Amino acid sequence: MRLDKFLAEAGIGTRKTIRAYIQNGMVKVNGQVIVKPAVEIEEKTDIIMYLDKVVKYAGKVYYMFNKPQGCITARRDESQKTVFDYFKNENMNGVFHVGRLDKDTEGLLLLTNDGEFEHGLMCPNKHVDKKYYFCALGSLEDSDINKLKNGVLIGQGKILTKPAKIKVEKIGTCQDFQQYIGNEKISEKDFKVYKQPMVSGYLTIKEGRKHQVKRMLKAVGCFVFYLKRVSIGNVFLDEALKKGEYRFLTDSELQMLSGL
Structure with a gap:
């Protein structure tokens, strides 16, 4: 393993700062000062020291x-x-x-x-699936589902989201989803809101844009109240x-x- 990679994995700093530490003579390998970040070490047997303190190999977690x-x-x-x-x-x-x-x-x-x-x-470029369970205020018609599957606009510009998978699980009113909404968000006293339609389901995306699931559902008229990621890949x-x-x-x- 490269010396700078070893120190980065040990949490000493970023690769950039670690290279500076090494070049400034702050790192020793088996008692010898090393000034080249790319030097190969044996992480399990060599004794690595930073500022005269031994850095232990933690391994991958x-x-x-x-x-x-x-x-x-x-x-x-x-x-x-x-x-x-x-x-x-x-x-x-x-x-x-x-x-x-x-x-x-x-x-x-x-x-x-x-x-x-x-x-x-x-x-x-890897396009790894990320699957989310959602509960949202609103409804999803067949046309909305097709839009989500084929891509929707979620911000300025003309870049559509990549094709997604969606499965509607339950359709009801806010009253039916109270366990996910929480009393602090919608009160039964607010009758008009409490009787509004809600929908739950699973949305699988291959991207990671900011607030993407919420923004995709908002683009078809749904406001997310509860969101949980259930899987990455398989x-x-x-x-x-x-x-x-x-x-x-x-x-x-x-x-x-x-x-x-």
Whole structure:
């Protein structure tokens, strides 16, 4: 492994800053100062030191996290809880989130320290499926469903979203979806709103534009109240994980995601 890659995975800094550290003589390999970032090392046996402190090899980690609503997808924030706050008992140096979920969106989020793995899932050219369960105020006619399948405009310009998959699961009123809406958003006292139509279903997209699912449904007249990512590729959220819990990916899950 390259020395700069090893230090980056160990959480010492970004590849750019690490190259500067190495070139400034701040890193030793087996007691010898090394000034070339591209030097190959044996990460499991060589003794790597940064500022005269041993840097241990953590290896690659791959977490499945059931993100709850109310936390942001970030490493740290001065005023808001982040997804990393749920990993207090783990060494998260060098670990980052794969993509992101909005603060009010819950469900499957992956975290890793493997940059190639992250690139394989998030690169736009890979077109990896990401499946979401939604509850939305409004209704979906056949014409709306066809628009979502073929692509809709979700912002300025003339770039359509890529073809998507959609499956309507349930049609009703707000009263039927109260468990997802929450009393703080719609009160039964507001009769007109409470009796408005709502729809739930699954929307599968291959992109990762900002607020994409919400914006796609808004483009056909639906306002999302609840959103949960349920799968990436062929790997589904482990429903045994409570909100805020995590586990390592299994070998088979990792293989499915790495092969995309």
